[in-house]
Amino acid sequence: MYSIIRPNAWVALKLPSGNTKVLQVTPNTTISLGKYGSFPTNLILGRPYHVTFELQDKRPDENFSRLRIVPADELYAEVFAEEAAADCVTPAASSGGGGNGGDTVISAAGGDEFSLVDDKGNVVARSDREVLDESARQTLTQDEIEELKREGSNAGKDVIAKLLLSHTALDQKTSFSLAKYKLLKTKKYIRRFQVLPLDVATFAQWQLDERDASKILDMRAEMMGLVGCWANVHFGGEDVFLPDPNASPDQGPQACQPVDEKLLRGRWLVVDDTCGLLVAAMAERMGVLHEQEDSGAEEENKGPSQQLPVVTKAEIQAETPAPAPVPSQKDGDTEMTDAPGEPAPQPSDAEPKPKKPRPSDFMIPYSQTNTITVLHSSSQPNLSFLSYWGFDIASPNHPPHPLLNHLLTLSWLQLVKPELDSSYSTPPPTASPETLASWKPSRRGNFHRKRRRFARTRYIVDSTRAGGFSGLVCASTMDPISIMRHTLPLLAGGAPVAIYSPTIEPLATLADCFSVPRRTAWVGGGAPEIEGLSNEELERWQGNERFPLNPTLLQGVSIQTSRARRWQVLPGRTHPLMTERGGAEGYVFTAWRAKPAEGKVAAKGKFKRRKVETVGRVEEATPGVETPASG
């Protein structure tokens, strides 16, 4: 993430109404904020995020609104005035301290008196709380308001002030209702907005509040935090790439680089039915969602840039690491390394680039560490939301993106029955170099594409089936028991499992598969069908009605939910918000993968001579202990 708004970045515009507008800031366009007005996009490019902009009145010689950054003092002028009023007695004295922004502010004096103060500290209108007239009415007509808006002076503040002053019953409102009235009008007319970077938290909030919450399974921020933490998702180690097998085109599958389980580290298994939000959240936690931020910030610092708006492919390419380490052999490489350093106006495009040695078809572009493996139920994964972070899984010639080397996808069929999947089981085409040279370029391209696809599919399937994952994260509409049946054997010992579900029932059913009675029965011989099976076979136990899963494979099974309650904090008016989002509550199932000991395990408890009767109780009170005595 950058701290500067860059051209063509996806951003969220926060409007005074509380609504968010998500768009891509294309240079040389005009951004329209609806009733709040519009402004040229270039006025926010290169400016920082999170500051509050205000649309200024159009200058007589210009046909667009310029922007002004509103200092924080001005944003809080009213609150300061209120605070000051609470401290001092005379309202006139108080407004001098707070309202230095040159604004019309409202201050509550002494708690029960209310006054509208202009920028010189004079009281314009005043109220006490004696009368509360329900029929209080606005004397300005809608046409007059529209007229005021068209004049659009002073970023809407004039409209608001006039509205307040034209209110016949303003002097009869209590301070609370007046503050509310002012807030309402401010939300409607003030022409201010904020630009936020579109990171996962902002995006999810927008999707939840203003878009289709069901698309992300109603996953709130609290839940995303919990899932990420309980699944222990974090940066999984520096990138490690397999060496290029340098397979010639006449070599078949035997030339593929075999999966080396020792190199595989920091890999997480994901089942995502939130259109990619979960994957994005994990990628953000693993540092592979956004492009390197430091380089971006520093690049901005480096003096005046020569080039004008239309940027940026070259810049982006310069910042992201190359998809694969290429063994540098030729001295031409030195030129290459120089090129990104100084973004010279237009040279390298015109000259023929020194050719990199092209990796062979069987080169595996994926890192061995710090990866996300997505299991999907259709033939293609639905990760459409990743496009907000510049990643498109379907694009064949993708510009550099950190996810390219760290996101692996495979279908359930490829995991469970790879032999039935044609892209895995069809051997790659082979051809001698001479035949290959005789082909048309399009045919040759096709040939290489097929071989590359084969090598990648083979690698993804084989490495996934090799197991040893550091964790399982899941937010799916599928039955969690069936997911666990096929993913539990793939987890490394001690690996955490975190499953999100909008409703509790699927998780309760899953937790019941690991209930103490069921575990006790399993250990105590309640399942005659498992007699004589080895540990290896028990890990891959396919389940039956009585034991849908091997109940000894998970430890510390727990279900939880969290809810953030938001508060309004204002002087004398601090309380929880009156309404919050309802709908699906959202639950998280957590546990750790256990490696049961071979053979029968007894747990009689530790007998103490003194208190014999307590032993039985202790044993019963501990869900972790299995008592074969009952079997």
Place this chain on the structure above:
Amino acid sequence: MNSKPEVTISPFLDPGPRTKAHSLAILQLSRDNLLPVYLQPPTGEHDGYAEGAVVNTRYGSFPHSTMLNVPWGSQIRASKVDTGSRGRKRKRDGADDTSREATAAASEKESEGPGAVAVATPTKENGGAPSVKQAVADSSGFIHILPPTPELWTTSLPHRTQVVYTPDYSYILHRIRARPGSTLIEAGAGSGSFSHAAVRAVYNGYPSAGQRKGKVFSFEYHEERYHKMKQEISDHGLDGLIHLTHRDVYNGGFLVDGRSPQADAIFLDLPAPWEALPHLSRRRPPPSLWPSGAPPPGLDDPTKEWISPLHPRKTVHLCTFSPCIEQVTRTVSAMRRLGWVDIDMVEIANRRLHASRDRVGLNLVNFDRGVNNSAKDVEEAVTRLAEIEARFREHAAKARSRAAGAAAAAAGDVDMDSDDENAGEAAANGNAPRPTAEEEEEIKITTNRLPPWMEGRLITRGEPEIKTHTSYLVFAVLPMEWTEEDEAKAAAKYPVGQEQKVIGTIDKAIRKQERREQLQKQQPGSKKARRKERDEKLGEVLG
């Protein structure tokens, strides 16, 4: 920081596939009973145990040798360990061992002062040939051995202060955008639960010399806690990732060795965050904004350059953690005056739920605890009542026939009545009916049909006690500073006046107009349109 050539990665960040000696492991005794242990290689007799270091729990004794070099998550059987004749008196009984183990089990010598900390110090007394007794499996119980994570550590760590628990820190780290590569300031290290979670969030590799990587700058003013925490950081292999400073940040601020940590995320778990907030300014705050009305000593020289601990070119996200609403009010007020925006206060309510079977029914066997032997529905109640009624009638008829058979006295009627009542009462109390052979058969059938662990309705219920309030979380954002000069530069880079189209909210008329233009533009050029045209022409010709 001193960067070693060979850095061992913390078990929190990459535990590897198997348990290792001198490394932290979490023993799971039962679901919520976790015990942190630094595993030690067996090097001869230890603390009186022939097996080397031993963990004693109420599920038996577990020599470290049985827990070394096993895959993480392994189930470990208890071993037969002679705990009675260790040549010295046991100081505590078994129940206390759990708490003792975390801190003192590793100390080889008897001299356990208050400062004795569990460091992996291998004993070298026996030279290269350790004579360690082989552990023998016992049937008293088992445990699981788990790799340390911030979550496990949070539930098992030795408490020194109030702990920031997972529901809170997971949300906080999400909101303050702590990501790989971030620099995070934490004040009030406390027990270290947040530090461990934070370092996991910002970790993107150990920094080599001169390199800037994700890092946590932690501050603690309590000396004893500082030393304990310092020890923990190095025991957990987090040197170089967490920089701990012993300081009172209200007066001392957040600079490290006089230099700025350049933080972009901040977490303040302090009793008075407003005292620390002025230090977290980009520019020297005016004297009126210091809580005492004047800057603390050392910062009161206006001629000296103000060094901000914040990253100069990044937005900074902040969270404070205060239990009382009065603290929040003051903090928020200070934040507003110091220019923080997007101030938002929330509290997190977390609930844990337990799934179990609600087993209600007259014919359920008492397989596990918690069977409620009352009728599960009206039908079962009616059937049972009808049965009782039938038996009662049978009994009455018998009695009546007995009475008729006796035919001795007319006054016997009264006795008979009372007899009936007794029988009725007994039946109603449910004492009378013993399961008949038939019923036993029925029970057998039902159990054959459904195993007892699948009987009853699946229910979820909360824990017996819930945390209703931990603390109020106040979030705020401090945007980058933007000067006239910056603005001029940006304005030169992105000049206005060449706007071509409107994005964002577009009204209908504009959208239609755009559509029309787009179509017009497309038609002559686009392949599809041309093909369509051609096809149409062909159709005309052929038709």
